[in-house]
Structures are given as structure tokens and as C-alpha cells.
Amino acid sequence: MKIVYIYPHYKVVPYNGIAEPLGVLYIISTLRNAGFKDVHFINMTFVDQFSEMDETLKNADVIGVTCTSPSLHWHVKNALDYAREVNPNAIFISGGSHSTMSTEELLKLGFDYAFLGESEISMVEFLNTLKDGKDPKNTRGLAYMNNGSYVINERAEMISDLDSIPFPARDLIDYDEYCDYGLTEYGMVTLRGCPYKCLYCQPTIKTLFGKLRKRSALNVVDEIEQLIKIRGQGIRIFFKDETIGLHGEKWFLEFRDLIKSRGLHFTWHCNTRVNAITEGMLEAMRDAGCICISFGVESGSKKILDFYQKTINHDQTIKAFKLCHKYGIEPTANIMLGAPMETMDDLEQTYQLIKKIKPDDIAVYFVTAVPGRYIYEYAIEHDLLEKEIDWTEFDPARNRELEHVNMKLLYVTLDDLKRYKRKILRYRSLRKMTSPQNVSRWLVDMVKDPGLAFKKAGKVVASLRSK
Numbered sequence: 001m002k003i004v005y006i007y008p009h010y011k012v013v014p015y016n017g018i019a020e021p022l023g024v025l026y027i028i029s030t031l032r033n034a035g036f037k038d039v040h041f042i043n044m045t046f047v048d049q050f051s052e053m054d055e056t057l058k059n060a061d062v063i064g065v066t067c068t069s070p071s072l073h074w075h076v077k078n079a080l081d082y083a084r085e086v087n088p089n090a091i092f093i094s095g096g097s098h099s100t101m102s103t104e105e106l107l108k109l110g111f112d113y114a115f116l117g118e119s120e121i122s123m124v125e126f127l128n129t130l131k132d133g134k135d136p137k138n139t140r141g142l143a144y145m146n147n148g149s150y151v152i153n154e155r156a157e158m159i160s161d162l163d164s165i166p167f168p169a170r171d172l173i174d175y176d177e178y179c180d181y182g183l184t185e186y187g188m189v190t191l192r193g194c195p196y197k198c199l200y201c202q203p204t205i206k207t208l209f210g211k212l213r214k215r216s217a218l219n220v221v222d223e224i225e226q227l228i229k230i231r232g233q234g235i236r237i238f239f240k241d242e243t244i245g246l247h248g249e250k251w252f253l254e255f256r257d258l259i260k261s262r263g264l265h266f267t268w269h270c271n272t273r274v275n276a277i278t279e280g281m282l283e284a285m286r287d288a289g290c291i292c293i294s295f296g297v298e299s300g301s302k303k304i305l306d307f308y309q310k311t312i313n314h315d316q317t318i319k320a321f322k323l324c325h326k327y328g329i330e331p332t333a334n335i336m337l338g339a340p341m342e343t344m345d346d347l348e349q350t351y352q353l354i355k356k357i358k359p360d361d362i363a364v365y366f367v368t369a370v371p372g373r374y375i376y377e378y379a380i381e382h383d384l385l386e387k388e389i390d391w392t393e394f395d396p397a398r399n400r401e402l403e404h405v406n407m408k409l410l411y412v413t414l415d416d417l418k419r420y421k422r423k424i425l426r427y428r429s430l431r432k433m434t435s436p437q438n439v440s441r442w443l444v445d446m447v448k449d450p451g452l453a454f455k456k457a458g459k460v461v462a463s464l465r466s467k
Contacts, residue, residue, distance in 0.1 A: 001131055003031065003039045004060040004090075006053075008072060008079035010044040016397035018045070018178060019187050022240070023096060024066045025168035030120040033166045036127060041172040044075075045181070050082045057086045062127065067098035067106065070371050071395035077109045084110065091130070095119050100208055101372025103143045104150055114143040117208045118192070120165060121156040158210045162192060163219040167226060175231060185238035185269060186227055190215050194242050196273075198296075199308045199374045200336070200367065205242065207372070214247055217255040221262065228264055236291075237268040245276030252281050256288035267291045274320035275312050286327045293324060294363070297333040300353030301346035304339050309374075314353060321357035333359035337420060338367040340384050343411045347420045354424060362428040364421045366405045368396040384408045 005028060007021045021043070028039050040056050047053065057063065063083050067076045080092060094106045095115040106114050113136070115122055122141035129136040137144060140156035159165060175183070193212035194205045228235065247255075269292040270285075277293075285293075297317055299305055305312065324331035333354060337347065354362065369379040371394060379385040384407045392398065393406045403418050 001036065001038060001062070001127065002060045003036060003062045003064070003127070004042060004056055004083075005040070005064045005066065006042045006044060006079050006083065008044050008065055008067070008075040010047060010050075010075055010079065012045070012072070012075060013398070014182065015395065015401045017184075018182050019185075019238075019240075020168070020170070020173050020178070020183075021066065021068070022168050022187055022189060023068065024064075025170065025172065026165060027095070027119060027123055028169040028172065029166040031123065031127065032169065034124045034128075041169070043173075044079065046174070046177055053083070054086050057083050057090075060087055060090050062093060062130070063087065063090045064093045064095060065111075067094055067096040069395060070098050070102060071392050071398060073098065073102075073105070073109075073391035076106070080109055080111065093126075095123075097204060097208055097372075101204055103152065107143065107145055107150065112144065113139075116141050116143060116152070117155060118158055118210070120159060125156070158192075158213065160213065162213050162215045167223045170227065170230060185236045186231065187240050188220070188223065188227075188237055189240050190220050190244060191241050191246060195246075196243070196311065197309050197374075199378065200370075201242065202374055204370075204372045212246065214251075217247075217251050217258060221255065221258040221264070224259075224266065225262060225264060228266065233265040235266045237266055239268060239270040241271065243272050243276050244270045245272035245281065249278050249281040249284065252284040252288065256284045259288050265289075269294070271296070273312060274316045277320055277323070279323055282323050282327045282329060286329055290329055292330040292332060292361075294332040294334055295320060297353070297357070297359075298336045299339070299342075299346065300348075300350035301342070304342055304346050304350075307339055307341065308336075317353065318357055321359060325358070330360040331357075332361040332363065333357065335362060335364045335424065336367050337364060337417045338405045338407070338409060340367075340379075340382070340407055340410050342409070344416065347412065347416065351420060351423060351427075354427060358431060359428070360431065362424055363400070364424055365396050365400045366403065366417060366421075367407065368394065368399050368405070369407050370394045370396070379407050 005024050007024060024041070028041060031039050042053050042056055065076050065079050065083070067073070076094070084092060091113070092111050093113045093115060094111045099106045099114045100116045103114050103116065119141060122139055126136045126139040126142065129139060136142070138153065140153055143150065143152045145151070191212065191214040193209040194201070195212050224237065267289045270290065271294045274295050295317070296310070298308055298310055300314065321331045335350060335354070367375070369376040369385055386406050386408065389406050393404065399405065403421070405414060405417070
């Protein structure tokens with residue numbers, strides 16, 4: 001049985017940076033482990049003409065198109081339409097977060113089946129059924145149309161032991177091509193699920209992954225060692241987990257010791273919450289190669305944090321950034337502007353908190369209502385969603401770069417948000433120019449990669465000049 005997976009990033013602007021599609025690579029490695037050897041991967045990121053896919057698509061029995069974001073909706077449709085034209089006899093399937101959260105919309109595009117949530121178990125069941133010549137419609141975690149009605153089967157059980165999942169099929173990734181395209185960090189995931197209820201993330205993560213599950217430190221280090229064998233020592237890794245601090249201090253101590261015992265040399269960047277770290281954890285993280293932590297600071301206004309259901313306070317934020325500075329870890333503040341009820345006073349409180357915590361870097365997002373998340377339900381319920389918006393406008397990274405909001409603002413204007421964004425980024429540039437740690441890092445970049453160093457300097461200057 002020939003199986004083809006398509007990653008439909010055809011001429012997609014990587015607003016949030018380019019990254020490997022780990023989700024589909026996990027599926028492929030699981031299928032290989034289950035005995036399916038004729039599995040192919042088309043990465044449309046590097047496709048110039050659709051016709052380049054023809055040879056791989058021909059004679060495929062099953063063709064899957066992964067959709068990791070609603071903003072890719074039309075890219076998925078274009079890939080599906082072309083693949084069906086080349087090979088009309090194949091079975092077409094979709095998977096990914098958009099397939100899970102907007103199932104009906106995906107099926108309307110013309111897919112035969114959509115997979116929901118964590119799909120390693122469901123995909124193996126589905127293909128085994130096809131291989132045996134049976135009807136796959138009873139596969140758990142499957143959705144399809146039947147006589148004009150949508151059928152959604154019960155979900156398969158979640159994989160309790162994440163260590164049992166084979167590592168992503170990284171051999172299918174041309175990392176040299178990725179690096180030429182701008183990849184600077186190699187992606188990795190160490191846990192699935194999140195126990196928090198933030199308005200702008202949930203219930204998507206819970207719907208996709210259910211309860212929180214964690215990989216062991218040993219299993220993660222084994223994957224890092226495999227990646228280093230592929231790409232060499234000295235790489236930089238991005239742990240893409242929403243809150244890696246949920247592993248706890250003991251896990252990071254074991255992680256640090258395993259890295260040292262194996263002589264692995266790499267640096268890494270991660271995300272976590274200000275209330276999910278300890279001083280001992282930060283010390284172990286630093287000793288294990290952590291150089292940067294991105295925190296969801298979001299706002300300096302308690303009112304706005306409460307609206308986001310963030311369950312953090314400013315004392316925790318101040319303490320977390322102070323500890324990072326103490327241990328030489330670069331703390332990044334992720335900020336969101338544009339909550340519907342936000343006022344000028346709320347914006348100013350955010351700016352004042354930023355000056356107090358002194359982040360080494362800042363990313364300023366505009367609040368985006370994304371289908372499948374509580375913030376989207378809130379926007380619909382209160383008639384706040386902008387009219388006639390396209391799927392592409394459900395991308396927070398795109399809206400950050402293009403300075404766009406897809407919800408109505410009640411007390412401030414978009415121009416107000418833009419002014420505060422520039423005010424915050426000017427402060428970031430001043431920090432980068434005056435912080436000894438930032439200057440030291442820039443000098444190191446000048447030696448290792450002058451082009452990157454000048455690019456960073458250019459961004460700093462541009463922020464200072466913005467009004």
C-alpha cells in the first residue's frame with residue numbers, strides 16, 4: 001500500500017519562522033513502526049510547481065493533507081484539488097488541528113475522511129482495515145460524510161506512554177534546505193496536553209491531546225542525541241511545548257545530568273509560564289544549555305489577565321524575570337494587545353510592567369480569535385468578530401506582522417495598538433543596546449555569523465526609528 005502525506009505550505013509566508021512539521025513526521029514514523037514501509041512525504045514548502053508532485057502522487061492508495069492551522073485552509077484545498085486531479089482513485093484524508101476543530105469545513109473541501117486529535121492509533125487502525133480489504137468507516141477518531149450527514153466516531157484512547165512513540169521521521173527533512181530558508185532552531189516536543197484554561201489557547205489543546213502526558217528525560221535526551229548525529233554538535237533546539245516547566249524540577253535535574261554524561265553540546269529555547277518555574281529548575285535548565293525562555297506575560301492589567309483566564313499575577317512575572325537575569329537566561333516577554341475591553345490605561349499598565357521586568361526580548365501580538373478556541377466563541381457571542389474575514393486572518397503571527405485584528409475594539413483604536421506596539425519595541429531596542437548580556441551575545445554572533453548579527457542590528461535600528 002502506497003501512502004503519501006502532503007504538507008501544503010506552498011508559498012506560505014513563514015510569519016512565525018520556518019519549522020519542521022513534527023505532527024505528520026510522528027505519524028509517518030508510527031506507520032513505519034507498524035509495518036507500512038511505502039510511505040512518502042511531499043513538503044510543498046520547497047515545491048516550485050505543483051507538477052513536481054506528480055510522480056509521487058501517481059499510484060498512491062491513500063493521500064493525506066495535513067492542516068495545522070485554519071489560516072492554511074485554502075492551501076489545503078489547492079493541494080487536495082491538484083492531488084485528486086492527478087490521482088482520482090486515491091482515498092483522501094486530512095489531519096491536524098484544523099481538521100479536528102473545523103471538521104465539517106475540511107470535509108466540505110472534498111476529503112473522504114478527517115482524523116481528529118492525536119491520530120497515531122487511529123491511522124494505524126484505518127490503514128490496517130484498508131489493507132485487509134474492509135470498510136474503514138468504523139475506525140476510531142474518524143469523521144466522514146454519509147448521505148449528506150456528518151458522522152464523527154468516538155475517539156481512540158490517548159497514548160498514555162509517550163516514550164512508546166517512535167521519534168519523528170527526520171530523515172524525510174532536508175535540513176540543509178530548511179537552514180537555507182531560515183531555520184535556526186530544530187523543533188522538539190516533550191509533552192502533550194495542557195491543564196490550563198487560557199481563553200486564547202483552549203479548548204483546542206485539550207480537544208487535540210486530552211490530559212497532560214509527559215515524556216521521560218531519558219527519552220528526550222535519546223532523541224536529542226539522534227538529532228545531533230544528524231546535524232552535529234552545537235545545534236540550537238526549540239522545545240515547542242506550551243509549558244515545559246510542567247515537567248518539574250526533578251525532571252530538569254535528570255535531563256541536565258544525562259546531557260553531561262553523554263557529552264552532548266547544544267543550546268535551547270523554550271516556552272513556559274511565570275508560575276511554573278523554581279529557582280532550582282532555572283539553575284538546572286541553564287546548566288543543561290537553556291539560553292532563552294519565552295513567557296506569556298500577555299498584559300500588565302489584572303483585568304485583562306482575568307479575561308484571558310491566565311491565572312498568573314504580576315508578582316510572579318516580576319520574580320520569574322528577575323531569576324532568569326540572575327541565572328543568565330534570556331527572558332522573552334510575549335505580549336498581547338487588543339482584548340475587546342482593553343483601554344488606554346490597560347495598554348499603559350502593560351508598558352509599565354515591561355519596564356519593570358526588563359525583558360531581553362519582546363514579541364508583541366494582536367489578539368486573534370481563532371476557530372475552536374474560547375476567544376472565538378466569545379467574539380461570536382458578543383458580535384465582535386469582524387465581518388467577511390478570510391481564513392488567512394486566523395493566524396496570530398500574520399496579524400502580528402501585518403498589524404491586523406479580527407475582532408472589534410470597544411475602547412481603543414487599531415492606531416492606538418500600533419502606537420503602543422512601537423513604544424514597546426523601541427524599549428526592547430534600547431534594552432538590546434544597553435544590556436551587557438545582549439551586547440555580549442551580539443558580539444558572539446558577529447564572530448560566528450556576521451550576517452545574522454547585522455540582521456539583528458538592523459531590526460534594533462528599525463524599531464528605534466519607528467513612530
